[in-house]
Amino acid sequence: MQKEKKIRDVFLKNEVEFKYFKGNILNEFQEVTKNDGTPFKVFTPFWRNAEQKYLSLPPSKNYIVKKRTKVISFFKNCVEPKSILPKKNWYKKFENYWKVSENDSKKVLSSLINDKIKEYGSARDFPSIEGTSKLSPYIKHGQIHVSTIWKRCNEIKSKGIGYRKYINELGWREFSHSLINFFPEFLKGNYRKEFDKFPWVKNEKFLKAWKSGMTGYPIVDAGMRELYETGWMHNRIRMVVGSFLVKHLRINWTEGEKHFRNCLLDFNKANNVAQWQWVAGCGADAAPYFRIFNPILQGEKFDKEGKYVKKWIPELSKVPQKFIHKPWEMEMKYQQAINTIIGKDYPKPIVIHEEARVSALKAFQSLKKN
Numbered sequence: 001m002q003k004e005k006k007i008r009d010v011f012l013k014n015e016v017e018f019k020y021f022k023g024n025i026l027n028e029f030q031e032v033t034k035n036d037g038t039p040f041k042v043f044t045p046f047w048r049n050a051e052q053k054y055l056s057l058p059p060s061k062n063y064i065v066k067k068r069t070k071v072i073s074f075f076k077n078c079v080e081p082k083s084i085l086p087k088k089n090w091y092k093k094f095e096n097y098w099k100v101s102e103n104d105s106k107k108v109l110s111s112l113i114n115d116k117i118k119e120y121g122s123a124r125d126f127p128s129i130e131g132t133s134k135l136s137p138y139i140k141h142g143q144i145h146v147s148t149i150w151k152r153c154n155e156i157k158s159k160g161i162g163y164r165k166y167i168n169e170l171g172w173r174e175f176s177h178s179l180i181n182f183f184p185e186f187l188k189g190n191y192r193k194e195f196d197k198f199p200w201v202k203n204e205k206f207l208k209a210w211k212s213g214m215t216g217y218p219i220v221d222a223g224m225r226e227l228y229e230t231g232w233m234h235n236r237i238r239m240v241v242g243s244f245l246v247k248h249l250r251i252n253w254t255e256g257e258k259h260f261r262n263c264l265l266d267f268n269k270a271n272n273v274a275q276w277q278w279v280a281g282c283g284a285d286a287a288p289y290f291r292i293f294n295p296i297l298q299g300e301k302f303d304k305e306g307k308y309v310k311k312w313i314p315e316l317s318k319v320p321q322k323f324i325h326k327p328w329e330m331e332m333k334y335q336q337a338i339n340t341i342i343g344k345d346y347p348k349p350i351v352i353h354e355e356a357r358v359s360a361l362k363a364f365q366s367l368k369k370n
């Protein structure tokens with residue numbers, strides 16, 4: 001709010017009109033509360049109320065934004081566009097994956113409505129198919145407003161399970177924003193304070209292996225490489241890599257949050273912090289810490305044929321389906337025959353799943369003794 005006040009003062013001083021509008025959310029923050037005025041901490045009742053609240057608002061007019069014909073001289077010398085681009089042009093490769101404009105966001109939305117939303121409920125969990133909207137970077141950068149997405153979704157005539165599931169995901173976004181606005185301390189640390197005593201492990205070697213997609217668990221490594229290459233990662237895989245960091249490696253979720261913040265094109269403080277705390281089990285309405293994803297089974301369930309893994313880990317391109325999520329189990333003579341030596345061409349697992357799981361549960365139990 002202080003930032004807005006500063007901007008307003010500069011505008012007013014220069015006789016430029018200034019108005020406040022809603023941010024890129026459906027309901028204004030702090031608009032949705034229980035009857036007694038206290039905030040919701042659980043998603044389902046929050047979203048039931050938030051949807052009702054939004055639907056009860058008068059429909060927004062179809063604004064036509066008129067462009068000014070005259071250039072406002074006040075802006076002329078303010079920012080030189082080139083001066084705000086990074087010095088290293090690391091961002092160039094993103095142009096292979098993203099078309100960045102408001103018009104493109106509309107095309108992406110149309111593709112969701114016409115081709116994807118019907119099957120969204122089932123397709124959204126499989127990273128090798130484009131079953132999700134991929135609208136998040138456009139929402140983040142303000143090229144599309146969530147109310148535009150909502151409106152198009154609601155114009156669909158036969159609204160099936162896919163529609164409902166999709167709208168719910170927008171609901172999680174609203175919920176994250178509501179949480180951080182009611183509980184700003186959420187942004188600084190564990191929402192559930194008992195996690196302040198969690199015995200996290202500091203291990204730079206493991207953290208580096210995780211960041212660079214070299215943990216030896218193909219589904220984790222494929223996700224981390226997709227993130228680094230494209231600035232985006234599939235939601236199912238965000239959950240898998242997040243769980244691996246905080247449970248298998250027992251590294252504090254704040255490290256994962258920081259890495260995602262640095263790499264995600266759709267980075268959004270509310271979503272990122274709330275989702276990392278959801279994964280770690282220390283957030284509001286979070287996945288319990290003791291529910292530990294098995295990265296081998298997650299891979300076999302959601303990337304059965306290993307298409308996603310092979311796309312991002314070319315070293316494993318010759319590994320047969322049976323071993324694609326546990327390549328270390330291939331016999332040495334077979335590894336030699338396909339020219340893929342585990343431990344040389346691709347790393348051995350940095351931790352053993354069963355052992356890591358037991359240690360994580362022990363660490364979690366120690367919280368109860370405190």
Ligand SMILES: Cc1cc2nc3c(=O)[nH]c(=O)nc-3n(C[C@H](O)[C@H](O)[C@H](O)COP(=O)(O)OP(=O)(O)OC[C@H]3O[C@@H](n4cnc5c(N)ncnc54)[C@H](O)[C@@H]3O)c2cc1C
Pocket residue numbers: 124132133134135136137139169170172173174176233234235238239242260264266267268269271272273275276279
């Ligand atoms: C550890 C972790 C960190 C995350 N960090 C971010 C982040 O920084 N920014 C971000 O936008 N999303 C984040 N998410 C949520 C989710 O992964 C992305 O929103 C989604 O993958 C974006 O792809 P999409 O647009 O194709 O999603 P779709 O499946 O098409 O969903 C539509 C929209 O709903 C919203 N949405 C979907 N899932 C979630 C969710 N679980 N929580 C909140 N909003 C959601 C997004 O705005 C998304 O664009 C994170 C999830 C995890 C597990």
